[in-house]
Amino acid sequence: xxxxxxxxxxxxxxxxxxxxxxxxxxxxxSGYRMHxxxxxxxxxxxxLSRISSDETTxxxxxxxxxxxxxxxxNAKNTLYLQMNSLTAEDTAVYYCAxxxxxxxxxxxxxxVTVSS
Amino acid sequence: DIVMTQSPDSLAVSLGExxxxxxxxxxxxxxRSNNKDSLVWYQQKPGRPPKVLIYWASxxxxxxxDRFSGSGSGTDFTLTINSLQAEDVAVxxxxxxxxxxxxxxxxTRLEIK
Numbered sequence: 001x002x003x004x005x006x007x008x009x010x011x012x013x014x015x016x017x018x019x020x021x022x023x024x025x026x027x028x029x030s031g032y033r034m035h036x037x038x039x040x041x042x043x044x045x046x047x048l049s050r051i052s053s054d055e056t057t058x059x060x061x062x063x064x065x066x067x068x069x070x071x072x073x074n075a076k077n078t079l080y081l082q083m084n085s086l087t088a089e090d091t092a093v094y095y096c097a098x099x100x101x102x103x104x105x106x107x108x109x110x111x112v113t114v115s116s
Numbered sequence: 117d118i119v120m121t122q123s124p125d126s127l128a129v130s131l132g133e134x135x136x137x138x139x140x141x142x143x144x145x146x147x148r149s150n151n152k153d154s155l156v157w158y159q160q161k162p163g164r165p166p167k168v169l170i171y172w173a174s175x176x177x178x179x180x181x182d183r184f185s186g187s188g189s190g191t192d193f194t195l196t197i198n199s200l201q202a203e204d205v206a207v208x209x210x211x212x213x214x215x216x217x218x219x220x221x222x223x224t225r226l227e228i229k
């Protein structure tokens with residue numbers, strides 16, 4: 001069974017940083033492109049970033065480019081999202097997702113709250 | 117960027133009736149390698165991750181009830197839910213996976229009338 005489990009969310013002050021993790025199991029992690037998506041309260045789903053299966057290629061949404069960094073460790077079957085310079089607008093539920101064209105598996109999400 | 121626009125924003129339908137949700141993309145989402153539209157529909161319930169209902173615009177995901185169907189091509193797509201059940205109350209999103217940035221519609225909230 002495919003499982004994606006996010007962790008690392010929490011309460012952070014504006015300007016602060018967080019590192020999210022997504023532990024994958026039940027499939028060959030190194031064979032799939034992976035993504036981060038967030039659910040913004042009252043606004044819906046927003047794609048943030050993706051990384052190729054071999055870690056060589058990354059893409060970002062304009063809203064997070066330069067502040068967020070996606071990475072992965074295929075030996076540890078883990079996806080990461082380093083988030084810096086956080087603002088209140090980054091408050092959301094953060095999901096990791098596997099793609100085989102579309103997002104065919106999602107984690108349960110981790111909540112990030114940016115507030116003083 | 118491809119803008120995805122759903123209509124309506126919210127919808128109330130009686131149990132057993134049909135619900136129809138529309139999604140329009142600002143440009144074609146056709147995948148020329150397989151001649152299929154790169155359009156997926158998700159269902160999301162509170163506190164849960166999105167669940168795939170339909171991909172390639174009209175292919176039902178395994179395990180999804182056949183009352184859910186997807187149609188359309190080019191830039192106009194439709195999700196139809198026949199014989200609405202109480203468990204279908206959720207927010208529904210369309211999403212294009214043709215190009216980055218990957219973009220979602222704003223969501224349609226479906227309620228029981």
